[in-house]
Amino acid sequence: MPVWQWLLDAAGALLGVVLLFGLGLIVRRRLLSRHGGTFELSYRVRSSKAGRGWLLGLGRYSGESLEWFRYFSLWPRPKRVLERSELTFVGRRDPEGAEQMSLYPDHVVISCRTPGGLIELAMSEGSLMGFSSWLEAGPPGTDWTRGPR
Template sequence: MNHVSIPILLLGIGMLVVLAAGAIVLRHVGLSRQRGAFDCTLWRSAWVGGPSWQHGMMRFGPDRLRWFRAFSLRLGPEVVIRREEILDVRRELLPPQLDGEPERCLLEFSLLGERRLRAVVDRVSGAAMTSWLEAAPTGMVLGDAD
């Protein structure tokens, strides 16, 4: 490789990095502007290092919740929770870690197949999640008395 092609190679790599960062920002802005989207941190298993908290956006749908990881180029959701899979949701308020920080709540979903999912959201989003679950049409939620 001669010395003239090295700056062109570096320019190409730089352009790819800028394009990837721009795509991530545009995806995040597009998700956050849709109705029913809110910040949500999930406890998930990772490829490296075992399970950890991963930040992203959760979006309400008529029959499911969709979670999108924050820093990802993937267009579709990473986690989908169907309303009919939810057996129970336990909600616990978490104390603020810093002064002036909004209250958050820990949501623990009990799902079909002995699966559990934990999420941390702000208090308003936690109340909205509870309302979404309670507003399900009759027969849509397991254990529904109607």
């Protein structure tokens, strides 16, 4: 078989893999959002360089926790789970510098304190309103006078 046929077969196989990956991402997104409560949520994994370290993803409320899923992953489980009882809203700001290119245009950056330290999330204004409501709406009997565990 000539070399050009091998190259054509390899290109076809590569195209097939890319299409299967894209189809897998679509099916995963539909499965994650079938119960509602999902929204675009970016998570900052590295804060060593200003404006860098953002990963696009999806957020989903699941009872007392907020689950974060990476956008371009086929893994069915959340990459990060944030418990409501361990989150404290610190503040918000507009994206600065390189963050404006890394994040969606209408997203704002929020800071939250967790037992593991400070984290940054980015979401739209509407999602921030829902996040604030979810954060404040603890279960009955919640003691608001004590700090997070």
